[in-house]
Every structure is written in structure tokens, then in C-alpha cells.
Amino acid sequence: MLDATLTALADPTRRAILARxxxxxxxxxxxxxxxxxxxxxxxxxxxxxxxxxxxRRRVEGRDMIRTLHQQGLDQAxxxxxxxxxxx
Numbered sequence: 001m002l003d004a005t006l007t008a009l010a011d012p013t014r015r016a017i018l019a020r021x022x023x024x025x026x027x028x029x030x031x032x033x034x035x036x037x038x039x040x041x042x043x044x045x046x047x048x049x050x051x052x053x054x055x056r057r058r059v060e061g062r063d064m065i066r067t068l069h070q071q072g073l074d075q076a077x078x079x080x081x082x083x084x085x086x087x
Contacts, residue, residue: 008052
């Protein structure tokens with residue numbers, strides 16, 4: 001899972017999506033609005049963030065709402081802290 005998290009965090013678009021969702025939950029169309037890429041491309045980035053356990057989705061009627069999920073990020077922070085302590 002750590003590999004998936006670090007890979008997801010390596011891309012600036014995915015980091016921007018996480019920054020947007022740090023402000024509050026949103027629908028994919030709301031997340032995609034500021035980007036100059038297709039909705040399909042944003043959806044692919046979101047799926048990668050979900051696989052890395054950085055996002056969660058819930059269904060609300062016909063809408064899929066995305067929220068941050070801290071567990072994936074916590075794992076990356078723990079690993080980084082462990083590596084730092086070795087220096």
C-alpha cells in the first residue's frame with residue numbers, strides 16, 4: 001500500500017485534488033472544475049487516489065461524493081518518520 005500511496009502523491013494533479021478535498025467533500029465534477037484536463041482524466045486520478053487509500057467515496061442519490069481518507073497518508077508519514085530517524 002505504501003508504494004501506491006507514494007506513487008499517487010508523486011503527481012501534482014493528484015496532490016492538487018487532495019488539497020481541494022482538504023477543504024471539504026466534493027463531487028467529481030466539482031473537483032475537476034479548476035483543471036484543464038478532461039473529466040475522464042480527473043476520474044482516473046481519483047481512482048488512483050482511492051486505490052492508495054487516500055480518498056473515500058459515498059453514494060448520495062445519483063452522486064458520488066469524495067472525501068479525504070487519512071489512513072493512506074498516515075502510513076506514508078510513519079514510513080517517512082522512520083526513515084528520518086535513521087539519519
